[in-house]
Amino acid sequence: MKKIISLEQLSVGMNVVALDRSWLETNLLFHRFRVDSPNDIEKLRQNGVRKVTVELPDGSPTEAATGKNLPQRTEPEPEKRTEAPRMREIGLPPPATIRHWMALQNKTVNVVKKSFNEVRMGESFHVLPLRQQVVETIECTLNDPQSTSYLVALSENDDETYVHSTNTMILTLGLAAIAGLPREEQVRWGLAALLHDIGKALIPPDLLKKSGPFSELEWLTIKKHPALGHALLSKNKDETVRGLCATVALEHHERGGGTGYPSGLDLPDLNKLSRSFMAIDIYEALTAGRVYRSPASPGKTLAYLLEAARGAIDPAAVSDLIHLVGVYPVGSVVELADQRIGLVTDYESPETHDGRVGILILFERLNRPVKKPFRETLPTLDKTTVRKTYHHREVGLSPEQIADSLVLGHSGKGATQSAFDLEKIKKAEQHF
Numbered sequence: 001m002k003k004i005i006s007l008e009q010l011s012v013g014m015n016v017v018a019l020d021r022s023w024l025e026t027n028l029l030f031h032r033f034r035v036d037s038p039n040d041i042e043k044l045r046q047n048g049v050r051k052v053t054v055e056l057p058d059g060s061p062t063e064a065a066t067g068k069n070l071p072q073r074t075e076p077e078p079e080k081r082t083e084a085p086r087m088r089e090i091g092l093p094p095p096a097t098i099r100h101w102m103a104l105q106n107k108t109v110n111v112v113k114k115s116f117n118e119v120r121m122g123e124s125f126h127v128l129p130l131r132q133q134v135v136e137t138i139e140c141t142l143n144d145p146q147s148t149s150y151l152v153a154l155s156e157n158d159d160e161t162y163v164h165s166t167n168t169m170i171l172t173l174g175l176a177a178i179a180g181l182p183r184e185e186q187v188r189w190g191l192a193a194l195l196h197d198i199g200k201a202l203i204p205p206d207l208l209k210k211s212g213p214f215s216e217l218e219w220l221t222i223k224k225h226p227a228l229g230h231a232l233l234s235k236n237k238d239e240t241v242r243g244l245c246a247t248v249a250l251e252h253h254e255r256g257g258g259t260g261y262p263s264g265l266d267l268p269d270l271n272k273l274s275r276s277f278m279a280i281d282i283y284e285a286l287t288a289g290r291v292y293r294s295p296a297s298p299g300k301t302l303a304y305l306l307e308a309a310r311g312a313i314d315p316a317a318v319s320d321l322i323h324l325v326g327v328y329p330v331g332s333v334v335e336l337a338d339q340r341i342g343l344v345t346d347y348e349s350p351e352t353h354d355g356r357v358g359i360l361i362l363f364e365r366l367n368r369p370v371k372k373p374f375r376e377t378l379p380t381l382d383k384t385t386v387r388k389t390y391h392h393r394e395v396g397l398s399p400e401q402i403a404d405s406l407v408l409g410h411s412g413k414g415a416t417q418s419a420f421d422l423e424k425i426k427k428a429e430q431h432f
C-alpha cells in the first residue's frame with residue numbers, strides 16, 4: 001500500500017517510492033530507495049523534500065501509526081515488485097562521482113574546443129578524442145541513462161558553443177540508451193551531436209558571441225553554419241563523420257512544414273536523428289544559463305516544445321525528451337504505472353512543478369477511452385509513477401481537444417466519449 005507521509009513520519013526501514021520534488025529540483029539521483037539511516041532522511045531534508053510516498057505492508061504498525069494524518073487514496077499493488085535498493089548503493093552519488101562527472105564534462109568541452117580551433121586554423125580535426133569522450137560518457141551513465149539530464153544541469157562552464165555541443169551530446173546519449181540502441185549506434189549518435197555545430201567554427205567568433213539583435217547580413221552569415229559544417233564533415237575519412245554527422249549538421253535547423261533552414265525540408269524528409277536532435281538542441285539552448293541570459297525552467301521549455309510540436313518539431317521527439325528529463329508540463333499526456341493515460345492539467349505550484357498534480361484521466365489503457373473523463377489528484381509525477389509519455393496526437397487528440405480537456409480538468413466536469421476519435425487512435429498506434 002502506498003501512502004504519502006511527511007518527512008517527520010519517515011523512519012529507517014521504510015521504502016520510499018516517490019518524492020514531492022521533481023527529479024531536476026534535487027541532487028538525489030534516485031527517488032526510489034529504502035531508508036537505511038537517519039542520514040538518508042537528512043539528505044532528503046537538505047534537498048527541500050517535505051513529503052514522500054512510501055510503500056507500507058498492509059496492516060503494518062507503521063501504517064496504523066501514520067494513517068491518522070494520511071490521505072485516504074490508495075493505489076493498487078503492482079503485480080510483481082522487487083525490494084527497493086538501499087540508498088547507499090544507488091542514492092545520491094558520492095562527491096567523488098560527481099567530481100568525476102564534472103571532470104569528464106569539462107574535458108569533453110575542452111576536446112570540442114580544440115576541434116573547433118583546429119577547424120579555424122584550417123587543419124583537419126581529430127575524430128578519435130571526440131569519440132573517446134562519447135564512449136566515456138556512455139560508460140559513465142551506463143546504469144542510469146536518465147542521469148544524463150542531471151549531468152547537463154551540473155554544467156558550470158560558460159563557453160557557450162562547446163558546452164552546448166557537449167550537453168546536447170549527453171542528452172542525445174540518454175535518448176539513445178532509452179531507445180535501446182546498440183552501443184555502437186549510441187556512439188554514432190553522440191558523435192553527431194558533438195559535431196552538429198562544427199560549421200560555427202567557420203563563422204566569425206565575434207558574431208557568435210553577440211547576443212543580438214542581428215542585422216540581416218549577420219543573420220544570413222549565422223544561417224550558413226549547417227551547410228559549412230556539412231561541407232567540412234562530408235570530406236572526413238571517418239565513415240560516421242562523413243555520413244550521419246554530416247547529415248545532422250546539415251539538417252538540425254530544418255523544421256516541420258519546411259519552415260527551417262537551409263533547405264526548407266519537411267520532417268519526413270529528414271534523418272531520424274535530425275528529428276530527435278532538434279528537440280534536444282532547443283531544450284539545451286533554452287534551459288542552459290548563459291552570461292547574457294538566465295535559463296528557462298525545464299517545465300516551461302518543454303511546454304514550449306509541446307506547442308512547437310504542433311508542426312515544427314517531431315511530436316515523438318518531444319515526448320521522448322519529456323520522458324528523459326522527467327518533468328511533465330501542463331498539457332503533456334502521461335501513462336501512469338497502472339497503464340491509465342491522462343492529461344496533466346495543473347500543479348499546486350506551477351513554476352516548480354511542485355506539490356500535488358491534477359490529471360484528467362482519459363484512457364483506461366491505450367486505445368480504451370474511459371466512458372467519462374474524470375479528474376484525479378496525484379501526490380507527484382516522476383519516473384516511478386509515469387511509465388511513458390505521449391504527444392497528444394499519438395493518442396488521437398487534437399490541440400483543440402487538449403485545450404477543452406484542460407478546461408474540464410480544472411473545472412472537474414466530465415466530457416463525452418465522442419471527444420475521442422478511435423480511428424485516429426488506432427492509426428497513431430502504428431507509429432509507436
Ligand SMILES: [Fe+2]
Nearest residue numbers: 196197252253
Ligand atoms: Fe546549429
